[in-house]
Amino acid sequence: MRIAILGGGNMGTTYAKAFVRSNIVKTGDLLIIEKHPEKRKSLREEGVADLKEEINESLSTYDILIVAVKPQDFKSLVPDLVKVLKPSQLIISIMAGITISTIQTLLKHDKIVRAMPNTPAQLGFGITAFTVCKDASLDQISIVDTLLETTGKAIFMKDEELLDAVTALSGSGPAYYYYFVKHMIEAGKQMGMEEPVAAMLVKQTMLGAFQIMSNSKDSLDDMIKAVASKGGTTEAALNSFEKSNVGQDIIEALKSAEKRAKELSRESA
Template identity: 50%
Template sequence: MKVAIVGAGNMGMAFAKSFIQYDLVKKENLFLIEKNAARAEALQSEKAGVVVDTISPKVGEYDLIILSVKPQDYPTVSEELKKVIQPNQIILSIMAGISIDKIQESLNHRIIVRAMPNTPALLGMGMTAFAASGDITLSQLKKVENLINSTGRAVFLEEESLLDAVTALSGSGPAYFFYLVKAMIEAGKEMGFEDSMAALLVKQTMLGSFHLINNAEKSLDELIKAVASKGGTTEAALKRFEEGLLAQNLKEGIFAAQKRATELSK
């Protein structure tokens, strides 16, 4: 398959690297359009694919075009892309908030898949949800799904409107996890540990706990109860979290992300 990527940044390249790793796309069939000069130079030197800085008629030769610029940059991209896009090309957008309708209208093009991945895709451990326009054939959809599957797990959504919630939950989710881990490491340092020791204690705890969620036949409440002894240390921490409305604040943060995704589509 021949794939062009408009905006070869963090996510665009996480996708591209998985496609290459699983031999779904050959490097010579990967066309990277990247306007950031420093990034383009880095991509050139690591021989990541054919690298150019602007959209040209050459883009029309690719089976699939991935849109992975920031939503704010999309109006400029669509102006250029609509001049060169060919009717049989598949568009895969991973941009937060930009709806299939809006992409169809701005490109005057029908065949659109809209996906929301996350950065663990860099390790083939991503979580992507995707929806598609009614105009796509099953064969075209399967081709895109095969590519996405190389980046981790994927779910198809009948309802595109759910993608803003996906963005808030799993798209942005890695940052929430990193934020929690960082706060725990900082607490460790404040209690007197060296940076590396605090990081080890927290990272191994998070890793082991993740596997317990997946492997123990217990609910999350039961897992919490199994750690929190009556009158003990965990209970003291959880009480403080409740007083500070930590869970409520986390949820409100996620709803704010969803609201922002909806705003980006306007």
């Protein structure tokens, strides 16, 4: 199998390294097309893949093409892509907001997969939801699943419209956790701690809580109750959250993210 990646940014590079590390593809069968000289120089030093500056006819010799450019940069690349694509090639897009039908129309190409990864993929702890064109075979779905799971976990979604919700939940999700951790650390500072001490307490607590969630069969409500003693400190904090309507605010915030994802989809059409 030969794989070409269009775009040598964070996610494109993440996939390239993951494919080689997982023995999915040999370095000589992996191509990254990256227009920026500085990035090409860095990638060349790492020796992850073959490198080219621009799209050319050699792209037609690859089985899978991963489009990892910014959505706003995609249309400018379409004329060159259309010239070299072959009907047998499978295209995997990780561009936020651009639908399968839009890509099919622009590229005049049927075999399209749309995926939404998140940044923990860089460490092998990502979660990527993906959906496929209606004519995709089970073999193709299996291949895509295998490729995406080199960076963490993958989940197949039958309904493409749900990828906007995926964007809101997991695509943008890491930033929400960083935001909450940031303010927990700030609370520690305001209570008299040095920032490194507060940061260690908060980050390790978050890691430990994740492990409990991952290994327990209890519901989240039960886990909360296990920490929140009647009349205790945890209950005081939770009561403040409830009084300030934090839970509903979180839900509304994620719905705002989903709404913006849908707007981006329409703008890219």
